[in-house]
Amino acid sequence: MALQGLVVGRGAVAVAGPFDLAVASGEALVVTGPNGAGKSTLLRTLAGLLPPISGGVRLEGLTAADGEAAARLADASHYVGHRHGMKAALGVGENLAFWAGYLGAGPLRTGEAAEGAGPLAPAEALAAVGLPGLSDIPFAYLSAGQQRRASLARLLVARRPVWILDEPTSALDLASQALFAGLVAGHLARGGIAIAATHHPLGLEAAQTLHITPPAGRDDGPGSNGPVAPAIDDAALAEAEGWL
Numbered sequence: 001m002a003l004q005g006l007v008v009g010r011g012a013v014a015v016a017g018p019f020d021l022a023v024a025s026g027e028a029l030v031v032t033g034p035n036g037a038g039k040s041t042l043l044r045t046l047a048g049l050l051p052p053i054s055g056g057v058r059l060e061g062l063t064a065a066d067g068e069a070a071a072r073l074a075d076a077s078h079y080v081g082h083r084h085g086m087k088a089a090l091g092v093g094e095n096l097a098f099w100a101g102y103l104g105a106g107p108l109r110t111g112e113a114a115e116g117a118g119p120l121a122p123a124e125a126l127a128a129v130g131l132p133g134l135s136d137i138p139f140a141y142l143s144a145g146q147q148r149r150a151s152l153a154r155l156l157v158a159r160r161p162v163w164i165l166d167e168p169t170s171a172l173d174l175a176s177q178a179l180f181a182g183l184v185a186g187h188l189a190r191g192g193i194a195i196a197a198t199h200h201p202l203g204l205e206a207a208q209t210l211h212i213t214p215p216a217g218r219d220d221g222p223g224s225n226g227p228v229a230p231a232i233d234d235a236a237l238a239e240a241e242g243w244l
């Protein structure tokens with residue numbers, strides 16, 4: 001897949017780009033940059049949650065959950081953002097079962113799970129992220145690190161070729177970070193792609209790095225003397241982000 005002149009932003013305001021780069025099957029792209037640089041904005045755009053300001057993404061050979069060639073990256077990708085996307089009152093296994101159905105995992109096919117290529121059942125996915133036996137516990141009862149790991153188990157209950165990950169290892173201890181790095185490495189070894197924004201090294205030796213530098217003078221916080229960004233029209237933003 002390739003980003004082609006991709007400019008990302010909020011509402012009509014460009015935040016970062018243009019980006020021109022290719023990510024091959026089996027490759028990781030690590031997106032770095034200071035707070036506010038536009039990492040999340042880029043990832044949300046790739047996941048189809050924000051429209052690009054200009055440019056786009058060229059897809060090559062990516063398959064959607066229905067087995068057809070993906071028309072949009074969102075159809076061939078997992079997105080795990082800052083929020084966990086899990087219902088607090090539901091059991092962890094129930095949450096994962098919801099995601100499997102929603103993402104179109106299809107039935108677990110015998111043999112595939114053993115090879116690591118097919119979707120895992122919720123209990124197996126939890127074991128793979130180091131949380132065996134927690135299927136029936138309400139998500140709200142888990143610790144912060146356990147919640148993050150349970151949220152990442154989504155990646156395993158439905159197989160998608162591209163993983164879009166925003167700070168995936170936040171709240172993870174060192175052992176869990178290493179466990180997750182192993183899961184990403186396995187995904188890449190099977191020809192997957194991982195695109196991750198992070199402030200921490202993910203242990204991905206062969207990763208391509210995209211460092212986003214905010215334009216000089218952008219007003220990124222209290223005390224800044226830079227020019228103030230144009231006001232964003234709330235209605236336009238709501239429409240663009242699909243709140244309406």
Ligand SMILES: Nc1ncnc2c1ncn2[C@@H]1O[C@H](COP(=O)(O)OP(=O)(O)OP(=O)(O)O)[C@@H](O)[C@H]1O
Pocket residue numbers: 010015033034035036037038039040041042220232237
């Ligand atoms: N909903 C929004 N409306 C308007 N501006 C926004 C919105 N969300 C983010 N921004 C602005 O877009 C810019 C990029 O934010 P973004 O969240 O993409 O940064 P980031 O690189 O992911 O930062 P961090 O490392 O803190 O997570 C920031 O200046 C931010 O204030």
